[in-house]
Amino acid sequence: MKGQDKGGIIKEYGLLTLAAIGYVISDYFFKFPNYFSFGGVTGIAVLFSGLFGGTASTYSFVMNIILLIMGFLVLGKGFGIKSVYVILLYSFGIEMVQYIFPVKEPLTNQPVLELLFSFILATVCSALVFNLNASSGGTDIIALVLKKYTNVSIGKALMITDCCVVIASFFIYGVSIGLFSLAGFLAKTCFIDTVIESMNLCKYFTIISTNPEPICDYIHEKLNHSATVYHAEGSYSHKDKTVILTVVNRNQAIKLRDFVRRIDDQSFMMITNSSEIIGKGFRGKI
Incomplete structure (x- = not known):
């Protein structure tokens, strides 16, 4: 392997590491304490936490590991090593951080400020991961499985799933949290393409x-x-x-x-x- 290739690989995995850490910070310190549900596995984890008790971090960890195993079994070699790296780093990171830095309530009394930090961090990290041809796991794995075995429109399927998560947050956490979740979902959806274009x-x-x-x-x-x-x-x-x-x-x-x-x-x-x-x-x- 050439030195230049090694340098490129080190840079890629360094950026993926930063992205995984950014995901952890966004979810654990901003999203979970405020019960924001933008969609995806973390949104479902927040809903499960409200329905059944327990922490959203643990639910997110368990679901990501299950989906990771499913990805290996169904997709085999088609499941990229960079995606596995991000999923494992995020999953274990989100589970460990709750014991190292326990957070029982929002960091501030400014939910709008925390919403901004939550979706901006998540969007920048998503753009970074997508730009490196990797995945952060979660519902992306389900999308890859559906793409392999069905003719379902992946974009529409994921959009419908995320919308259902946002709608459910209204019933579980009330109108205020539901509106914050809807605002975060819309902002993240609109913002991610802009970030990717800016990076490229x-x-x-x-x-x-x-x-x-x-x-x-x-x-x-x-x-x-x-x-x-x-x-x-x-x-x-x-x-x-x-x-x-x-x-x-x-x-x-x-x-x-x-x-x-x-x-x-x-x-x-x-x-x-x-x-x-x-x-x-x-x-x-x-």
Whole structure:
């Protein structure tokens, strides 16, 4: 295994570890004490806690382990190792933390503030995990099983399940908790795509220049990217020009923009945001 590959793996699992810890903090310190039920396994755990007593942390641990075993039995090798890592780390973390830092009531008397921290943390962690092609377990495992054996629309099935959990919170915990849960569910649903897009945001450059060589050299040597070049003609001047197409990350975009301005002040640049760049050096080949 190459050193670069090892570094990439260490970085991925480091980010997955942070995501699992973030899930634990979001659920244990903000969601469970306030009985917020956004859906998924943690939402069901909160409902079970209200119906049967016991802690939501324990219910969440038990359900995740059962679903993890089901995932292994049904999906086999299709069950990714990164997902297993996140599920185990979260499940044991949420079970252990209740003995290390017992929390019997909300941390503050500001439920709106705690709701914000709960869904923002959970959303950022979900976006991070999804972006690394992993899963946090829970109802995602059920979705994978349904996808394998049925023609059920997974998105609709999960949406209906989450909606049922939110509706049930009205009957178990009352209108206030139900409304908080509904608000958190809607906010998380709307916010997660924005976070994922922000994480993947790159800059797509279209550079029209009469001096392309130093620009291409800079892209290759300093930014460690490639580019596509083709020749064009100005419609007004009829002079020969070169069009350079390349994609870089946000930090590199500033460097490239400034370099092009410095090396060719007559160049023309179009810089476009893009969150779906698939290929070598970005999110891998299809």
